[in-house]
Amino acid sequence: MCLKCLITYMWKLIKPPEALKQLGSRLREVRLSQGLTQRELAALAGVARNSVARLEDSGSGRTDTLLRVLGALNILGRLDAVLPEATPSPLLMLKRSASLKPRLRVRHKRKR
Numbered sequence: 091m092c093l094k095c096l097i098t099y100m101w102k103l104i105k106p107p108e109a110l111k112q113l114g115s116r117l118r119e120v121r122l123s124q125g126l127t128q129r130e131l132a133a134l135a136g137v138a139r140n141s142v143a144r145l146e147d148s149g150s151g152r153t154d155t156l157l158r159v160l161g162a163l164n165i166l167g168r169l170d171a172v173l174p175e176a177t178p179s180p181l182l183m184l185k186r187s188a189s190l191k192p193r194l195r196v197r198h199k200r201k202r
Contacts, residue, residue: 110149118146120163135162 121131121142128146132139135158145151145159160166178186 112149114146114149117159117163120165121146124163126163131159131162135159 121128126134128142129139132142135142135155137155137158141151141155142159145156157166160169
């Protein structure tokens with residue numbers, strides 16, 4: 091299952107506190123699969139060990155801490171699957187282009 095599908099599925103079935111706990115346990119699984127201790131991960135991420143423990147235990151913590159930990163685990167790039175870059179809809183692009191270029195009316199001379 092792709093990461094985006096998994097998170098969408100989690101948010102539909104699980105209340106936010108439970109989803110945060112599951113996020114924390116997934117972070118722990120990734121850390122352990124890479125053979126890192128909390129202290130080693132904290133050093134790589136440039137955060138306190140307590141911050142890593144808090145993320146793993148409850149999923150709570152600061153956003154910048156989460157991003158640093160994801161970067162240290164080399165999984166920050168996977169965030170694009172969850173939060174793709176927003177692109178304007180074709181209709182919005184059409185409206186924007188119409189507002190930038192005012193329409194000009196051309197008058198043709200009548201033939202007699």
